[in-house]
Amino acid sequence: MLEVIIASSIKVVFVLAAVLTGCAYSTYLERKVVGHLQHRIGPSYAGPYGLLQPIADAVKLMFKEDVVPDKVERVTFALAPIISFAPALLTFAVIPFAKDDNVFGYDVKMVLSDLNIGILFVFAITSIGVYGIVLAGWSSGSKYSLMGGIRSSAQMISYEVSYGLSIIGVILIANTLSLRELVDQQASTSIWFFANWYVFKQPLGFLLYLTCAIAETNRLPFDLPEAESELVAGYHTEYSSMRFAMFFIGEYANMLAVSAVGATLFFGGWQGPFVNEVPFIGMFWFALKVFIFMFFYIWLRGTFPRFRYDQLMNFGWKVLLPLALFNTMVTGLIVVKGWF
């Protein structure tokens, strides 16, 4: 029993540290990549190549004055950042990050919790995050924040359905809800290590997932809830100091989460060359895949203008939802007929 507790604790600390560092360095990555896209060099003062910038940012935010405006609903105002921050971290509890291995004589599962309905858990948890945004918008007592909150909830309703439907295809083919089994199914021993990745069996599903995931994480071109040129900063206009930082980390943790889920569902998670010989290398493949997702997000941000509210809704209901339903239907038909 003690061994299990110790092993779990170590894993929790490891994953938490990895995710938080990932969040911090995602901001660095974003600033560097967007910087170079825009003919700038990005952060370069703190440490070599500006590598210490995230730490400097964290220290700065921690020591900033925490301004709470007069007309806020104090309890919800304080809760909102936590609600938006915590679910993003919880997602990582069920995502396998490497091949199971024997460490110091103990068999260790490289996942915090091998939940047999892992994927349902992920989708249930990520949906909670939006409450943080809505409550932040409502409790701030500012009209800009309120509009950001309302936009966020409307956006959530439009995209959650397609988001959920986009992965149904994979689940139908895989016939499991466990993320660990999903990854195992995508293994391939041939030289074509990517042959069994679900992205090839579900290309439309993947594109839908990608689009909805961007909307889900409020990133450009779907960043309407914050839309800095319209709503100043949207739902977090009135937040400062660490409360603001929590929204910020929450956003990046969310990006990492949907990237990790996307990598797991469609790109074989930690699968890659040499995972059987050196199990730990799976961690590297997984990180690489998440990185590519993140890069794509940042690239989009450097390129696209923002949708308008009504166009976003139209896109969600009239384009994404029918496509997702179509994809589900076709996949279902194929699975029933046994063509795979």
Add this chain to the structure above:
Amino acid sequence: MTTVSKTVELNMGPQHPSTHGVLRVVLELDGERVVKATPVIGYLHTGIEKTMESKLYYKALPATDRMDYLSPMSNNLGFCLAVEKLMDIEIPEKVKWVRVCLAELTRIKSHLAWVGTHALDLGAMSMLLYAFRERESIIDVYEACSGQRMMSSYIRIGGLAQELPEDFDKLVRKVIKQVAQGIKDYEDLLTNNEIFINRTKNVAVISAADALDYSLSGPMLRGSGVNYDVRKANPYSGYEYFDFEIPLGKNGDAYDRYLIRLEEMRQSLRIIQQTIDGMPEGPYRAHLPGIVLPPKEDVLYKMESMIFHFKIITEGFKAPCGGVYQAIEAPKGELGFYIQGDGTNKPNRVRVRPPSFINLASLPKLVEGRLFSDVVCAIGSIDIVLGEVDR
């Protein structure tokens, strides 16, 4: 049970990221829909017109830089042409060509700032930095000419502040090359971008009749298909020598105005190419003792020149009685200066027709009944500079 429909009043500005300065728009919103929009101005009022009335003519000039601070040379040109009209000064050919060249560079500079900030308003952040990269090369020309990057005051009454720099030709050719490439980049990023088209097409529409009623000018007017450009309608400073076209829009929406501004930049490049290729030789100032400063070398070695220099600097020159109106096609529209001389060395009245101010008046017409996001797009597509709106 009856439902009560209530609207929300939202104060957009004066501190807001996309009101391009300190414009305040009081919006009455029904959800995201704008019921009523009232622009409130005056937060940047600096009394420039009144200040100019208390200055000698040549000392009033630097104030014009500070109106539309994105296109200082155009303002200089408008004011100088007006004073020259009042004083009936004949300008050397070379000066005319240089002025046209600089005015067109200024047009490009202003449009670059516009395309960057407009795209930023719509969420395309990189465009701002791309546009400012090209703009930098034009600022280099400013700097080489006048030593100033922003408030150049290079165009003076009767000529230019000083001789053109030796590498003027080289710098301007660099601008032409760089901006031509830049415009291609912007086209790639925005013109066929589905999201950009969605955001700007049929947004902030104004019909030709309404545009005329609001007395709009510049791209705002031509976007609605009205062919009026002061450079063609009432050529000044030698614009009749140059070959260029006036792009016209059809729908009068934000997208058409975007296309027009891009095309205007290309046409400006054409004009600049012509001025650079055919630049005549000659003095950089009119020879008018008592009105225009003599060349610096003469001041040092000739007694008469020194006396004139002293007299102009200390007491300026006396303008005749009477009023003149001189309009130029500034980047944002028709910029007019009405100057009334009263026989003294200071103008009795200076009145500016600011294109930004008059174009801004059409904002409620553009946005009422539209969505909140369209307000941002509309303000951007009008292309205002608050320094000029409030003066």
